[in-house]
Amino acid sequence: MTNTIGDIEDADVILVTGSNTTENHPVLSSHVKRAVKFKKAKMIVVDPRQIKLTGFADHWLRPNLGTDVAWINGLMHVIIAENLYDKTFVESRTTDFEAMKAVVQKFTPDYVEGITGIPARQMIDAARLYAGAKAGAILYCMGITQHTTGTDNVKSLANLAMLCGNLGVSGGGVNPLRGQNNVQGACDMGGLPNVYTGYQKVTDEAVRKKMEDAWGVTGLSDKIGLTVTKMVPMAHEGEIKAMYIIGENPLVSDPDLNHAEKSFSHLDFLVVQDIFMTETAQLADVILPSVCFAEKDGTFSNTERRVQRVRKAVDGPGAAWDDWRITCEIAKRMGYDMAYKNAGEIFEEIRRVTPSYAGISYTRIDSIGLHWPCPTEDHPGTPILHTSQFTHGKGVFHAIEFIPPAEHTDDEYPLYLTTGRVLYHYHTGTMTRRTDGLNELAPESFVEIAAQDAEKFGIPDESLINVASRRGTITVRVKISDMAVAGTVFIPFHYAEAAANKLTNAALDPVSNIPEYKVCAVKLSKVA
Amino acid sequence: MENQQTIVINGNRFNFTTGDTILEVALQNNIKIPTLCHLKGATPTGTCRVCVVEIAGQSELMTACDTRAAENMTVLTESTRVVESRRQTLHAMLSKGNHNCAVRAAHEESWTAYQLKVHQEDNSPELCPAWGDCRLQDLAYHYQVSGGGYTNVNALYPMEMANPFIIRDFSRCILCGRCVKACNEIQVNLAINFGYQGDAAKIIAKDDKPLKDSDCVFCGECMQVCPVGALVPKDARFDRPWEDEKVRSTCSYCGVGCQLDFHVKDNRIVKISGAEDAPPNYGSLCVKGRFGFNFVSSPDRLTTPLIKENGKFREATWDEALDLTAKRFSEIKEKHGADTIGVLTSARISNEDNYAAMKFTRAVLKTNNIDHCARL
Numbered sequence: 093m094t095n096t097i098g099d100i101e102d103a104d105v106i107l108v109t110g111s112n113t114t115e116n117h118p119v120l121s122s123h124v125k126r127a128v129k130f131k132k133a134k135m136i137v138v139d140p141r142q143i144k145l146t147g148f149a150d151h152w153l154r155p156n157l158g159t160d161v162a163w164i165n166g167l168m169h170v171i172i173a174e175n176l177y178d179k180t181f182v183e184s185r186t187t188d189f190e191a192m193k194a195v196v197q198k199f200t201p202d203y204v205e206g207i208t209g210i211p212a213r214q215m216i217d218a219a220r221l222y223a224g225a226k227a228g229a230i231l232y233c234m235g236i237t238q239h240t241t242g243t244d245n246v247k248s249l250a251n252l253a254m255l256c257g258n259l260g261v262s263g264g265g266v267n268p269l270r271g272q273n274n275v276q277g278a279c280d281m282g283g284l285p286n287v288y289t290g291y292q293k294v295t296d297e298a299v300r301k302k303m304e305d306a307w308g309v310t311g312l313s314d315k316i317g318l319t320v321t322k323m324v325p326m327a328h329e330g331e332i333k334a335m336y337i338i339g340e341n342p343l344v345s346d347p348d349l350n351h352a353e354k355s356f357s358h359l360d361f362l363v364v365q366d367i368f369m370t371e372t373a374q375l376a377d378v379i380l381p382s383v384c385f386a387e388k389d390g391t392f393s394n395t396e397r398r399v400q401r402v403r404k405a406v407d408g409p410g411a412a413w414d415d416w417r418i419t420c421e422i423a424k425r426m427g428y429d430m431a432y433k434n435a436g437e438i439f440e441e442i443r444r445v446t447p448s449y450a451g452i453s454y455t456r457i458d459s460i461g462l463h464w465p466c467p468t469e470d471h472p473g474t475p476i477l478h479t480s481q482f483t484h485g486k487g488v489f490h491a492i493e494f495i496p497p498a499e500h501t502d503d504e505y506p507l508y509l510t511t512g513r514v515l516y517h518y519h520t521g522t523m524t525r526r527t528d529g530l531n532e533l534a535p536e537s538f539v540e541i542a543a544q545d546a547e548k549f550g551i552p553d554e555s556l557i558n559v560a561s562r563r564g565t566i567t568v569r570v571k572i573s574d575m576a577v578a579g580t581v582f583i584p585f586h587y588a589e590a591a592a593n594k595l596t597n598a599a600l601d602p603v604s605n606i607p608e609y610k611v612c613a614v615k616l617s618k619v620a
Numbered sequence: 621m622e623n624q625q626t627i628v629i630n631g632n633r634f635n636f637t638t639g640d641t642i643l644e645v646a647l648q649n650n651i652k653i654p655t656l657c658h659l660k661g662a663t664p665t666g667t668c669r670v671c672v673v674e675i676a677g678q679s680e681l682m683t684a685c686d687t688r689a690a691e692n693m694t695v696l697t698e699s700t701r702v703v704e705s706r707r708q709t710l711h712a713m714l715s716k717g718n719h720n721c722a723v724r725a726a727h728e729e730s731w732t733a734y735q736l737k738v739h740q741e742d743n744s745p746e747l748c749p750a751w752g753d754c755r756l757q758d759l760a761y762h763y764q765v766s767g768g769g770y771t772n773v774n775a776l777y778p779m780e781m782a783n784p785f786i787i788r789d790f791s792r793c794i795l796c797g798r799c800v801k802a803c804n805e806i807q808v809n810l811a812i813n814f815g816y817q818g819d820a821a822k823i824i825a826k827d828d829k830p831l832k833d834s835d836c837v838f839c840g841e842c843m844q845v846c847p848v849g850a851l852v853p854k855d856a857r858f859d860r861p862w863e864d865e866k867v868r869s870t871c872s873y874c875g876v877g878c879q880l881d882f883h884v885k886d887n888r889i890v891k892i893s894g895a896e897d898a899p900p901n902y903g904s905l906c907v908k909g910r911f912g913f914n915f916v917s918s919p920d921r922l923t924t925p926l927i928k929e930n931g932k933f934r935e936a937t938w939d940e941a942l943d944l945t946a947k948r949f950s951e952i953k954e955k956h957g958a959d960t961i962g963v964l965t966s967a968r969i970s971n972e973d974n975y976a977a978m979k980f981t982r983a984v985l986k987t988n989n990i991d992h993c994a995r996l
Contacts, residue, residue, distance in 0.1 A: 097876065097900040118807075118839060118906035120876045125808035238995075270875030274974070275967035278992045281974035283965040285988050289975065294988050307983045313958070317988030321995060323962040332962050332989075334952045336945075338977055339966030340993050361948045368920055377948075378941050379933065381922035382969075385872035386882060386889060386913070390970030392870045394877025396900065402970055405867040405882035406889060406916065410923025411938065415966075415973035419980045421938070425946030428984045430976065438972040459868075460898055461877070515837060518873050518908055526915035529784025529854075530908070533838070606995040 094477040095229065095265035096396045096463070101127045102263030105225035107218075109138040109160070109249075110235020110610075113145055115515040117233075117269050120395075121145065124231070134225075136218045138163065139235065140510060141540075141575045141582060151218045154577055155208040157508050157611040158239055158497030163215065164248035165196045165494065166204030168255055170219035172196065177223065178257030185487055186254050192489035199494075207494060223256050227263030234271060234512070238610045240498045243603040247490040254487045260479040270395035272519070273385075277393035280449070280464070281442070285317030290446040290464075306445050309428070319605040320346075321598070328355035336363045338415060339382070343371035344520035344588045347607035348563050348598035365418055368522045371588055382415045383408030390435040391457070393464070396475075399452050400461035497611040498599035501579075505561065505613035507545065508580040511592045512610075521586040537568045537587035539616075542576040549616055558617045559583065564594030567619055581614065628694045642673060642684040642695055653697050654706065654759055656794070656847055658685045661902070662801035668794070669709050670759060674699045681705050707765050714760055714767030718742070718775065718791040719848075721751040723760040724767045741775065741791060746858045748792065750849030753861045756794060777822055783832040785854055785911050786843050788823075793850035795821055799842035807904060811835040812842065838907040844893055845903075853911075856891040859883065864890055868898075871909040872968065876900060878909055889913050949985065958987040965992045 100106065100123040113121035127133035128148045137149040138160075146152040155163050171177050172193055182189050201212030222228050230253055236245045250266050258264035270276050282288040292299040300312045318326065324346060326332040335356075346352040356362060356375045364376035367384045385392075387408040393399045413421075416438060420430040432438050436454055443450050451466035451473075462473035478487075501508055516534035517524040524530045539559055541551070551557060553572045558565050559581070568583060568590045576582060585592040597612040626633050627642070629651055636645045641664065646653045657668035664686035672681040676694035681702060684695075696702060714724055720738040724731075739745050751757065760766070775791035795814070800823060803812045811834050815824030825834035843851040853859070864883040871878040879895035892910050896903035915921075925941035926933040936944075952961060963985070965977040974992075981990040 114837075117874050117876055118837070119878055119901045119904045119909075120874075122807045122904060126805075129808055130805070272875060272967035272993070273870070273872045273877065274970065275875055275992070275994045277971040278965055278967045278969075278974045279994060281965075281971050282978040282982075283967075283974045283990055283992045284994075285991055288982070289978070294982075303982070307979065309983045311986060312982055313986055313988050315959070315988060317959075317990060318962060319995065320962075320964055320991040320993065323964075323989065323991070327962075331960065333956050333960040334949060335962045335964065336949070336977075337964040338973070339968045340964045342964065342993070345993055361952060363945050367922060368915075368918075369922060373922075376926075377928050378936075378945050379922060379926040380941060380945070381924060381926075384916055384921075385968075385970075386869070386916045388970060388973075390972040392872075392877060393971060394870075394900070395875035396877075398877060398900070399971070400870045400877050400879065401868070402872075403867050403869045405869065405884050406887050409917075409921040411925070412921070412923060413938070415969050416976035418942075419973070419976040421942045422946050422949070423980050423984045425942055426950055426984050430979065430984075432976075435970065435972040438975055442971065442975050516907060518912070523872075523915040524908060524912050526918045526920065527912045528914065530912055532784045533832070533907075604995065 093265065093267035093269070093396045094259060095262070095267055096475045097123055099262050099265070099476070100124055100229055100231070101131055103127055103133050103225070103227050103229035104263065105134045105136070105222055105228040106231065107136045107138070107222055107228065108145055108231045110237070111231055111233035111269055112139070112141070112143045112512060113231065113269070114143070116271060116513050118515065120269060124148070134221055136221060140577060140580055142577065143575060151214060151221065153210045153214055153218055155210055157510055157580060158241070158608075159208040159494070160236060160239070160245040161241055161248050161492055162199065162204050162207040162494040163210055164245070164252055165199035165492070166201060166208070166215050167219040167222065168192070168252055169196045169199040169204075170201065170216050171223045171255060174220070176220065177255045181257030182255065185482070186489055187486045188489040188491070191491040192251055195491040195493060222252070225256070225258065227261050228253070228256055228258045229263055229265055229267060230258070231267045231269060233269045235610055237268070237604070237606055238608060240599050240601050240608045241495050242601040242606045244492045244495070248492050251489055251492070254489065259487070260476060262476060265476070268395070274392040276395060276397060277391070280393050285319055288445070289442060290448040303445065321600055321605040321607060324352050324355045327359050330358060333359065334361040335359055336365070337372060338365045339367075341370040341372050341520040341522060343375070344591055344593065345585070347593055347596040347609060349591055349593045350564050351598065365415060367412070370520070370522055380418050381410065381412040382418060383412045387412070388414050388435065391439060394461070397463045398461040399449070399457055399464060401454065401457055498608055499597050499612045501613045505615045507614050507616065509559070509561065509595060509612050509614040510580060510582050510610045511585050511596060512582065513586065514584045517584065517586040519586065520588065525586070537566070537584060537590035537592070538571040539568045540571050540573045540576045540582040542578040543572050544578040545576070545581070546570065546572045551616060556619045558619055559595060559614050560617065561595035561597070561612050561614045563597070566590045566592065566594050625689070625691045627689045628692070630695070630697055636689040640689050642682075642687050642689050643671060645689050646684065646697065651697060653684045654762070655685060656755055656759065657796035657798055659798045659801045659806070659845055662805040665797050665801065668796045670706055672702055672705050673697050674702050703763065706759075707763050710756070710760050710763060710765040711767060713756060713794045714765065717794065718789070719748060719756065719767055721748050721754070721757055723757050723765070741779070744858065748849045749852040749857050750792070751860070754849060755847030776820065780830055781854070782830045783838070785838050785907070786831060786840065787852050787854050787857060788831065789850050789852065790822060792848050793823060794848055795823070796847060798845045798847060799823060799851060802841040802845045807839050807841045809835065809837055809839060811837070838911065839905065840907070840910040841904055853891050856883070859890050868895060871905065873908045873912070878905055880905060880909060889916055953985060958985050959989060961985050961987055962989040965990060967992050967994055
């Protein structure tokens, strides 16, 4: 997030898109609801489902799946055409405005209605509302990113925020809501193929030299590595021979699971380090048991870049070890000494090699966490990014054309499927499905379907039904719901026994390599 | 300073800003006014009348939580009238419900019969679930009030156990409305409210449905703010806080990073509560963060390294498993090159764990093939 969670309550307009906030980020959603209910903020929700937040919103825009670039360009078209944009901000803080303007020229409300299904009138009203905000916050989540045009979608939202000068101010910003406790930290720590800690590029020779000196090694690779969505197909082709998987369950979370399972079984050697015998661990040659968050010391970095302490409350089970200790022991046995007494020593090393974390220490974050960048011990941390300038100087507008999603409905597969989470479960369910109470409240998978579609296809509520895509079939219970809009169904992906990702499309965004979980075509048929 | 307004509390003069309540001015100046229904972050209700104070020139006692300070107002926070009023308020609350702790009426002859009746209704020989961690009990002790003198009326509404997480014990509810404020103004889930009138008053969900059939999403905020034993966790109903160790940490579910306190007894997590003094959540949690911790002590946890032989896993020592792993990685790196090995680190583990995995991948395996499930 460019801004903080608390900041949301300073917004006077909030645009939420591709985020079912009340179910996926419930505590953050309270800030949104409080802003609307008690602080007079206006809210625009753009989502294909009638999620709970639409009940708090002034406008609910319902786009067809995978048409985000079109409606965002549409909003910008209106804002430019009606001269509602922040000229001072655009002139002093950005570049390439004209190129963007040229592309959005054709995205008139009527043209956009044709693509997105959003009535032109609603689009114009929403554009005026957002542009009129003193501080307008954009919140988005995987409904924006998990598309073949995910990167375009994110850039488009950044365009929109820059156009209205909504960056660098309290209550504004472009705020991705991170779905996992430490996805921010995993990225910050260089758990990515192209960067070391703090987003220092592996292709930068000076950075490599610095890391080599810090680590006492030579010959660090200058070649950008593979993303998970590339590793898996390459494993299938035998080009990846071995994998070391720590605390991940790609066999439920990957797209097109039938293919993913084959890929993992092609590996010469698979090590899985986890707290449970996950679907992925079943395929491993070696399983290494680790302790969970309640059994370890360390830090997590949350969605607002706040580095916070994690503390050991109970002992781990049996012979389980800290993840870092296991990794260090493998390193030692491969001839490289990675010896730390505790997590605190590792954090001290992180600070030494990571400028944005340099000023953060366990002592400073003992009771309240700090937002990076925090370069020195006396720096207060950075709750709001881009207040006086962008990281790379000026903000660049991107001229983005609309590209439709990779898969479409046809006579055989007449319904669109989108996937996500429910309130009571988390990701692949290895944790939440081991709490009886949560299972009692959300016991099994379901397909959420509009009453019109249920009637059209003759499907009774609560019956079991087969849902098939071009890649696989699962059996789930029918849930007729007001949240679904005719033509689109929704299935949560928590349930391995009815894994929604057997259906999803592995088509990738060309830049981020993120799969298009949010759009594919399916058909329904009676259980034989 | 010009236009500086002042108020006199207990004989001392204090500055205040327009809009400040008497309670806020008192708090800012370390003057304690007891409260029960008052909830930080929510609008005041003035329901419980525990915070009443005496204001010179006014015949009625006023509730400090919702009475605004005024220029030259003269306030007494512990006058004889104030104390008498608080005692009556507390006495009425104690007399009506199943407040079976020492302050209730330990000295009375009817105590045993009363206690037995409550045990039967609780289906437990324990004292009240909130005993020792109860705002009403604290205040009763402070003002030396006990609950005798009223005939015991049976609870009007039965205890609600029909959900996995929260026990609603109407016999101990004092209708202070903190839960209503927490639900409607803090979490904004709009699931509960006051229902019925007079003696039949009750906190209801929807049109008086069990929580599980209402709009309740089991965030448990109501339970955390309940000052008495009316809302307690089903799995830790009679947990006594002095038997637990509290450990501050960060939630491990979504990316909000809520600050929480583990309550630990005998190396087990008994319950989790939101940390009220820390951002970003200031005490709030969701159903997963508050209740979804059973996995920690699950019997399914992996407890020993495993090595697959002939398609089956066998238990192994750390040395065996680590030696094999190191050997195979070295062989594959040697034979096929470093870039044929891939590492998936995790968005679930700590920064320190991730750093170790990253350093291992780059400095030891010598590849940049490292990623995690941010995309998934």
